[in-house]
Amino acid sequence: MSANVEIDFTLNGVGRRVSVTPGMSALSLLRDVLDLTGTKYGCGEGECGACTIRVDGVTVNSCLMFAVDCDGREVVTIEGLASDPRAQRLQQKFVEHGAVQCGFCTPGLVVQANHLLEAHPHPDAAQVQRGIEGNLCRCTGYKKIVEAIQESGRDNWGQSKFDRS
Known part of the structure; x- marks a missing residue:
């Protein structure tokens, strides 16, 4: 069994600290842990773009990114564009x-x-x-x-x- 990992990152302009499992996707972190459901789960394979977010100013498919890789990064979701x-x-x-x-x-x-x-x-x-x-x-x-x-x-x-x- 893998131990959880604490990560610190900026989400939509706000500093966050959360505990994640090593294999968790950034998409699961956003939707299931942080309850930001604007980012959609489509294919789970990086083919559809429904889960597109920005990480350090670059768009990525959040289903292909591990949550632990958000550590120290700036993440912007569709909710973050609301302002x-x-x-x-x-x-x-x-x-x-x-x-x-x-x-x-x-x-x-x-x-x-x-x-x-x-x-x-x-x-x-x-x-x-x-x-x-x-x-x-x-x-x-x-x-x-x-x-x-x-x-x-x-x-x-x-x-x-x-x-x-």
């Missing part, structure tokens, strides 16, 4: 464009799209498609999702942090 006005407007664009049906994929898509728009605030359709290719949606197709992300970029994001002008 970001741009992320709120991005979510509103999803609604306005009809890019949400069952909603299961939406949290992961919003986290991924937010990450994309921070780097590329005015993406063309091909850039959006590449940016969300790890996030599957079985209900809508992707046209409305791509349009929502592009419009959000046009309306809500300024210059890219990678632009040098």
